[in-house]
Structures are given as C-alpha cells and as structure tokens.
Amino acid sequence: MSDNLKLASLELAGLISGKSNNHNRINELKSILTYHPGQPSGNGVKDDVERIGIYKATMINGEKHFERDIEAQHYFGIWPKVNTIPPKKKGKHRIVMFGESVARGLFYEPYYAPPVILEEILKKCHSEDTEVIDLAVSSVGPDQILDLCKRAFGLEPDTYVIFAGNNWKGIGVTEEDLDAIMASIGSGKINYEKIKQILGNAVQHFADEFFSKLSALTSGKKIDLLFIIPEYNLMDYKTSVVQKDVSFVDVNTHEWLEVKTKTEKAFEEGDLEKVKMLSEKLLSLNPLHSLAYEWLAYCSLKEGKNDEAREFLEQARNNTMFSLKRTTPGINNVTRKAIIASAAKYNFPTLCLKEVFSEHLKGNLPGRELFLDYCHLTTEGIKISMSKAADRLVQIWTGKNISPEALRDYKISADPAILAAAHFCAALHNAHWGQGHEIINHHCRQALDSHGETIKAMTSYLDMISRKAPWLVNKETHYLKNSNFGKQIAGGINIEMESFKFNDIVFVESILQAMKEKGIHLSEKIEDLRQSEYAIGTSKVDLLQTYYLPSTFDSLVSFNYRETSFYVENGSRSNFHFVTSDKLPIEIDLTYRTPNPAKADEKIEVYVNDDLFTALPQEKNWKSISLKIPQKYFKKGMNNLRIHWPVPLTNDVVHTEDKMKDLILALTPSWGEIHTFYCRQLLN
Template sequence: MSRPSELHKELAIDLAALLPVTPENQQTFLDLMEKLGYTNPQTSEEETVAENPFKSHIGIYKPDIKDGKKYYQRDILFKETWSFFADIQTIPPKSDKKRVVLLGESVTRGFLLDPEYTPAIVLDQLLNSNKELYGYEIIDLAETNLGMAGIRQRYTECMALEPDMVVFLAGNNWREELLSTIGNSQKKQTALQELTLGEDGIAIAKPLIEDYFSTIVDDFLAYVGTVSKKNGVPVLFAIPEFNLLDCRSTPGERVVSELPYEKLKSWIEAKESAEESLASGDTETCSIQAQQMIEIDPSHPYGFELLADCCIKNEQYKEARHYLEMARDTALFCRTNSKPRTFKVIQQTILSKAASYGIEVIDLPAVFKAHLDGKVPGKELFLDYCHFSVTGIQVAMDAVYKKVLQEFDDLRKTHKDVKTIIPSNEVLALGHFFAAIHNAHWGQSYDILLYHCSESLSKWKDIAKTMVYYCDMISRGAANNVCKSLEKILEDNTKLDRYVHALVPARNMKNMELELVDAMTTVLKSNGIDITNYLLKIRLDDHSIKNRRINLLQNYYHATSYDEYQGQKTAFLQARDSKSDFFVIADAKTKALLSVSFRIPGIISENHDTATLYVNDTEVTKLSVGSKWQTHSIEIPVGFLQNGLNVFRIKWPIVATSRALQDKDSSTAILDAAFRVFGEIGSMTVSGV
C-alpha cells in the first residue's frame, strides 16, 4: 500500500480545514478535491458525469451503490446547504415511471412555503392523479440562490439521473452573470464608462447592456439545446414573472442619477409635484410630471411607477403593465443589490431563440396575464417580488402539467383540479409571516406588510406569539442572535431552518424595521393584543437619548431596508437622495443636542448654500454647507420632540458639482460616476437632557 506524499498530506489538511463545506468555500473545496485526484480536469463537465457516474455529485447528492443499483444520498459534507434544496434524503434509481427533473432557483424551490408546499409537490400530485398510461416521478433539484452558472452545472449533472424530461423554471438570478461578464472584460467596461460620462447619464447605456445580456442568455440556451440533443432528453423552459403591481423600487433602487444641474433640479421638482398630485387624486398632473421625470432620466424606476399608478387608477392595465416592466428593468443599472427578477431582455431572448435549440417554452407572464384577465400581477400570485403564492404555484404548475402531458402523449380524460392542492393553515401563516419580513427587508410599503401580517394571523392564531417576539427582538439594540426573543421564536416554530437567516441580519446591518413593527402591532391590536406601551418601554430603555449620546450613523438609526449601494464604500455616510432621515427615540420633555459634520463634495461654485434640518416635519434651522467639512452643534428645544419615535431630516440643497475628484480607475468607477452624492456626513450624534 503506497503512502501519501507530503504534498497530498498538505492538501488533505487544507481540505479538512474547510469543513463543513459552505457556499462561500465550495469552489476552494472542489479545487482541492481535484488536486487530490477525486475529479478529472481533463474531461468536460458533461463527460465527467457520463464517464464517472458513481463519483460525481448532483448538487448536495453523492452516488451510492446498493444491491447493484445507483442511488443518490445527501452528502454530509454539504449539510450547510441542505436547506437550499428539497427536503429529500435520497434520489432512488430510475424506475419504469416517467422521470421529470425540475431545475430552478428559489421560485422553483417554493421559497416561503417550502418544504411543505412547493411547485414539485403540486406538479407531482397533478401528474400522478388520474393517471391512465403510466406514473411520473418528479426529481426536485431546485436550489435557493442558484445563478446561471449553477443551473448550467446542475443541468449537466442531472443527466446521470436518466431523466425523460427536464423542466426549467429559472431566470431570476441571472444578473450576476451579466455583472461577472462585464467585470471580466476591460473592453466592455471601457465602452460602458465612455457612454456614461455624457450628459445623458447611465440610461444611454441600456441598449449595450441588454446586448451583452442577450448574448449571455443565447449562449446558455445553446448549451442546454446541445446537451438535450446529445442525450435525447426534451427540455421545457418556463419563464418566470415578476410581482409588477405590489413590489416597487426600494430606497436603494431610487438612488438619484448624476445629471447636469438644471436637469437634476427639474427632475426633483417634477418628482415632488407628481407625488403631491397623486396624493390629491390629480392623475392628469401626476402623469405629466412623471413623464417629465422619465424624459430627464429613463434609468430611474420612480417615474415609471408613478405613471403606472395613474394608469391603474384609470383602469388602463395594458399601459400600467408596460410602465411597471420598464421600472422593473431599471435594475439593470445596478443602483443596488436589487431583488431577483427576470428582465424583459431575458424573456424576449428565450422566446425568440429557444425553439431554434429544440427547447419548448412556457411564457408564464402570458399565462398569468390570461389568468388575471389582463390585469397586472400582484399579491394574489406572489408573496414578494418573485416568489409565488399558493395561487401562483397552482397556475404555473397547471401550465407545466399540460405541457408535460403533451410531451408524453398522455391523453388522460380526467384531471385533478389544481385548486384542491393546498397547504395547511399553519404553512400559510408562516409563509405570510416571513413574506412580511422579507418584504420589509426589501423596502416595501406598509400596505403590503399589513396585508401579509393580516393574512398570517387570520390563518393561524398561534402566530401571534411569534409576532410579539419578533417585535420585541427588532426593537432592541442588541444583535438578534443574542436576544432571548429569537430563542423563543425558534422554540415555538420547528420548521424555520430554511428562513432563520431572515431573523439574523448581517453584522451591524440591523435596523428598526419601523413599518413592519407597526404593521404587526396593528394586526395584533385588532385581535385583542396591544403591545404598544410594551414596545415603547423597550425603545426608551434601549435607545432613548436622555443622558446618553446616540451615533445616528449606525445603521439602526437611519436604514429602512437591507439593500446596499454597489459602488465604492466610504468611511462616512453618503446621501444619495435629496433628503436624509434619521430615527431618534426620546420622550416629549427632552431637550436634544445634535452635532453634525458634513459637506457636499465637488461643488463647482460656492454660494453660501444651506441644508435644512427638520424634526418631525417642522423646520428647526438652516445649516451652512460647502465643499469643505463643517461641524454644527444645534440645540433642539423642548416641544419639538414627541414621546417615542422622532424623525430628524436633513434636506440637502441642489447645487452644481463636478466629478473630477472621483477615482476613474476603481472597480466601481462606472457606478460612482453614474449616481449623485447630495452630501456626505462624517459624524452625527444626538444626546438629550
């Protein structure tokens, strides 16, 4: 027996140090496995599966031979990612049933309802009820967070399962492939940078970005078609839809573009006028102002959304859909780490190119449109931005079911009513509860949060305890993972392993989640549980400015969602809106002392500009601001503050600035040049006496 070399020993030690395998270190782990000889780098990804079927993983599943038959078992080395997959321990050997492999990302996973209710479960029940010719076996390989590269790999791997058909429901996580392609090409970066330096801003780059994206999607389809033809396995591709009606742009997605002074000023004036007009019911004026916003900056989502709201009020649903699709697609400009979505260019490329590669297509946007009689898809079909509600899963899988029957010439005469395939009320309650949290984390409106909280409590009264614990936890200054209330939430709910990450924000990213707490408090109160004073006491105990100094630049005191600007990170707070809000807890008898140090970078001409400080919408004072750092100390008298939550607002002046000081060679140069900085705050503290 040969002894391992010193090199192999070192590699084995490095490999052991990586355990358990996580999404972050998985590639390093596989690279070390390759060096140790467990994979064959000389063969293609498809050949590896075909020639070494008993050594190749399929996602988290490893091959296992029992009684001469090939099974796939969950690999303990990948336990950290088990919750990203179906709750299935073993994939059995191929039988005489028609084997359909389902591939996709979190939408296909049934996120927020998984594992009790998923697209695979619904499709399985449809296909295996009233069967007259043969049975069907659904292999659910959908994986949360899977991108284009991952789904391509999974598609290659799944051929070892000898499928009779592969169904894709994917396309929401493909923007990362676009960003990677641009990031790895200096030529593409230079082309985009040259376009964005003009007066038209980043919007002019959209055709070029879409051209890059279309090529990426086309290449993916070509690969799928090649593997399909080689293995004789038909492919069905279901194109996802987006929650156009009830998922709007987040604060991060509304970062204002860098525009010439006059255009910037006109855009902000049009925005404020449109908002006032819509609030008063004047859709005609709102439409005019929203159109002006779009003409000035078609890269920004808000003008399209305001115009769509006017169309909806006037029952012009076709026009509303168009504007909401335009708003959705502004995420191509990467203001923030936007919510997953399938862009129009993805849909159009699949519809125009798939047939040439032998791929059958279901256009779910068209299916949903027919289901809604032409109305815009919203919360009836979605739990958040793209994840299906029960009805959404039912409608989508019913369409897939019919296509599968056609593929296998299954002419059965009777069909199960998809509406009869429903989850338990507890599953529905937890789904809506986490939908409320997920929507809050992505900056959605109070009305949507209230809807999901109401639905949750109406389905299962026991969820009330979880809501109380959640409000308790989020109202405290401590990190969630050291709060007793988190422990209580997990004790009372044993099915949360897939969603526990939503309860524990990244380090120093926690915020007050004010609208979500308000929504839960309102719903609880309507059911006889009033926690208003209880939460007020927690907030005062943990955050009151009386006899203490609060750093308002901590995320907790100014953030309203968890999306992040994707450009250069700085040591100070950059205001990318004309107004910056901060949340201060105090009692009504407190006098506040505010200290703030700020500037506006790159001012072309100093003109004694001032920023305005408001407390609870009441003007307190004007503060001089220029291109150099200035520090102000402001005393806010008794009478301005109210008991509990107070909003401090800085309204920045609109001034002409230059981008000459920006780093044009940084990895984020394109983004930093594309979006406006209204002001920078180096420090901001408040105390009370």
C-alpha cells in the same frame, strides 16, 4: 541571499509603486527575478468526489445516493430541505427541476414547493411512475444553473425543468459594455438610449450563450427540457424606498428632483391629470427611472385601461435593470423576450407564465391572488403554473394534453398554520424590500386570520427586533426558529446575523396595527422596550449604527455598498431614526463633508421630524460641528432626522482597474458623507 537579486527586487518594487512606464526595465528586472525553480503549487486540493451543489455522491448498499454534505451546511438554508436523493428506480420517469427561489416555493417550502406540486399533479394526472427531484436554489444565477444541469446527469434524468429568469439582472455585461456606458456619460449628460441599448444587447447575447451551452450540454443525452419563464406581480408593483430616489446624477437631476416633489404632491391631492403630465416630464429627464411609469400605471388603472397599465408597469420593471442600487429580483420584459427568442433558436420549449396568468385572469393584471410578494407565488400561483407545466410536459412526452377536468380537480389542501406562516414571511419580505404599507398590512392581516399561532410568532418577532441583544441569544428566537415561521422563512431573515440590528419600523408598525385590529394592544410595550434598549440618554449614541439607519433592508444593504468606515449617501436624502423622550434637548456631534460640490449657494438641510432645523454649508473636507436641538423638535418615541444633500454638479469619473466600481462612482456619486454622528441628551 544574493544582494543583486535583492537590489533588483527593490528597484522593481519602486518602479511598480511609482506606476512607472519603463516597461523595458520592468521586464528586465522580472527576468532577473525568475531564478526560482517552479511556481507555487497552490493550495487547491483536488476534489474527486462527485457533487451536485450541497450533495455528494455516497454508495449505500452498492447504489449511488446523493446526500447533503455536512461540510456545506452553511448553504443548507438556500437549498431544498431534502437530505438524500436516492438512485432512480427502474421504470421511473425522473424529472430534475432547477430554478431560483420562486421554484423553491419560497415561504411555503418545504410543504408546497413547485417541484412537490408538479410531482403530485403528474402522478395524479399522468403516471404514478413520475418523480421530480428538487434542485431549486435561492439566489442562484444562470451560470450556476448550467453547472447544476451538468452535474445532475449523475441522477439519471429523463427531463429537465428550468424555472428561472428572476435573477438575471446585470447578466452578460462585458468590460467593453462598461467602457461604452462610461463613454456615454461624459460631459455630465447621460446618454440613456445608449445605456438601454447596450444592456439590452448584453441580455440577449447572454441568453443566446446560455441556451447554446445548454444545447451543447444536453446534446445526445436524450433528456427532454422545459424552460419556465416567471412572471411578476404587476398589481402590487411599488418602486422601493431606495429606488424612489435619484438613480443617476447628471445635468437633469436638479430638475428631476423638483418635478418629482411636485408629482408626489399632485399624487397626494389626487390630481391625476397633473400626475400624468409631470410623470411624462420626469421620463423626459430620466427615461430609465421606474417611478414615473409606476405613477402612469396608477393613472391608467384608475381609468380602467388595463393594457396600458400593464405596459407602464412592465416599463417600470424593465427600468430596474438599469439601476445600480439594490432592486427586488424579478423578471422583466427585456429578459423575458431574450429568453423566448434564444430558447426558440435552440428548439427548447418554453412556458411563459405571463401568458399562463393572463389567460387565467382573462386579461387582468396579476396581483396578490397569485403572488405573495413581487415574484414569489401563492399556492394558487403554484397550482396554476405547475398544472400548466405538467400539461406541457405530458405534451412533450406523448404529444397529448392532460384532460382539463383532471387539472381542474387538482387542489392544494393547504394547512392554515402553513398559510399563516407564509403570509407572515411575505409581510416581512415585502417590508424588508421597501414595499408599501398596504401590501405589508394585507399579509399581516392574512396571517392573523389564517391561524391563531400567528399572534405568538408576531409577538416574538417584535421582542426580538426591538432588543439590542443578538437574535441568537434571544429566547424568542428559539420559538421562532422552531415554528412554521422559522421553517418557512428561509432567505427572508437570517437569525445568524448576530450583529446586524435594524429598527424595522415599517414592519413593526404594520404588525402593531394588524394586532390592534384584533384587539391586541402591544404598542406601549414595544415603546417601553425601545426606550429601555435604544433611547438616547446622556451617553453618546452612534447614529451610524445600523439600528438608527433607514428602516428597510435594501436601504441598509445600499448603505454598505461602498464598504467605507463612514456613511456615504449616494442619494438625495439621508434618514436616521432614534428613540427619545421629549423631555430634554439633544446635542449632536456631526463630522461631515460633501466631496462632490453642488451649486455654491446650496446648503445641506437638516430636518427633525419634517421641521427644518438648520442649514449647513457644503464642506469639501471633513468638518465637525455640534448641534443643540431643543426638545420642542422631538416627540416621545421614534423620531426622524433627515438630511437633504444638494445635488452634486459633477460625475466623479475615475478610471481604475475595477470598471464596475468606476461606473458606480460615476453614476451614483457621493452626495454627502458622515464620519461621526453622535447624539446625546443634554441635562439643560
């Protein structure tokens, strides 16, 4: 090795690590070090196999089939359960349907997926020679749909149907947009209008680009196209547990929290006038939060003002697009309008389910008769949407409509066991996305009413969720995996998440309640199981393990967002749950800090089961303390320990190469952090 080269590399490494601005010298050293011939050739292996997602082209008897590639089996769960896509037969009219989980018919798939139903309707009402190829994929984004559209030419399609829009949150945001948003949050006061405008423009721009690319892609291909725009379950709309907290931190946050507390009280007391007044105040403090709109919608519905309620609920949905925390997927009005405008610009026909459902419901708001959860459709929702889609397609192909009578006659004869499993899956999905008890209970009851097998599925789930053992080794998992529940759940839970244990309190309580109503009493058994598996004993238990953290999936995902080895709270409250007896006091070892200071006199409040236990000082650096909590604070079974953090005064504005991360840190700063959180019983 040449010593000169080594010296040059050492000097360059020193300049880089010292973030030197001496660009001349850096360039000089770089040129010295480029003596090696050639560049690394890279590990990329050229893939010359024709693929469409998980499918790869295979020649069988001289004909091209697309078969599921075993190498892609990790992704099978989010794709249709179809092994082979055969070559198109002569005389067939082939529709390829792309879309997201709604298009997959989540929780009914593989039995009543929209592509299956669309094919049935078209065969019955139009022509037996129509077939629909299902290429809907859970969680797919718009760019992936475009890619699939390109690859699917290999299927010899006559028509494309794209059923999408639920996964378009955050699309089209450029680095320049992020810079502009960052600039709008300076001096501690967020410019909400500016953010709204930037993100709104980004969505419109993205939609334009999407349809422009789609137009270029399909140009000259003689492929008809229909874009179906989904709708949202407005009647059951609930701001999730995570979303209910502060969204962005600025000078108004303190007041926003105070008004929110007052509104919650007024809501509990049924004082709707006060709720309305306070909600307006909340919106003046933070117009991009959903909660106030949800409350206003509730008031409007109570007053029978459906149109006003729709507007408020759509505003609430719109505001989820501004959230940096995890939100339920789903269309909003901004995206819907952008899609309609852009599709029209490029002459693509659209079918807007908002209009379809509104017409079907005669102006009433869509709810659980059409939706299983926030956006996934019931069999009724699938039937209505696909009937209308079939009608539009026939109109596109022939200029004529299907006879209304024929469409009216079409029925999905649903198997009760499949319906039961779908309701159970919907209950679980609603629970894991922080939705209210009422909708979860509704689906639990529906599941039990639909089919007797639900009792076994629910009992198995309770066992599986209440034990520490990885789901994979649990004997109940085997039953669940092979039941309708296991087959239809795709995407809802993942039994392969061996180490990801959480308490699932809301869902477990809903199941127990629904079972109890049927005369099945399992509460005691589950309590015993929790005590045996998770109870705080005399050995230290780490309350930062996922089991003891908040009970909803979205909360847990939010917790993991920053990928730290310690707990970072980017909201005002931290909730922990643990199982104990009420027999002995408990000692807690806590190492915490509040890196972003609040007002000097504000304290960190620790509540045990809603009783204030102690208030701790803010600490800039890690501080370890030991708390001895008398047994009178505890109850036998599940207990809650809640920490109220004071509002950080400053936005932690940093500028790194990762602009999105900078923005997240600035808008959702850390309120408090916990490094150690051990809990154990004291033997008096």
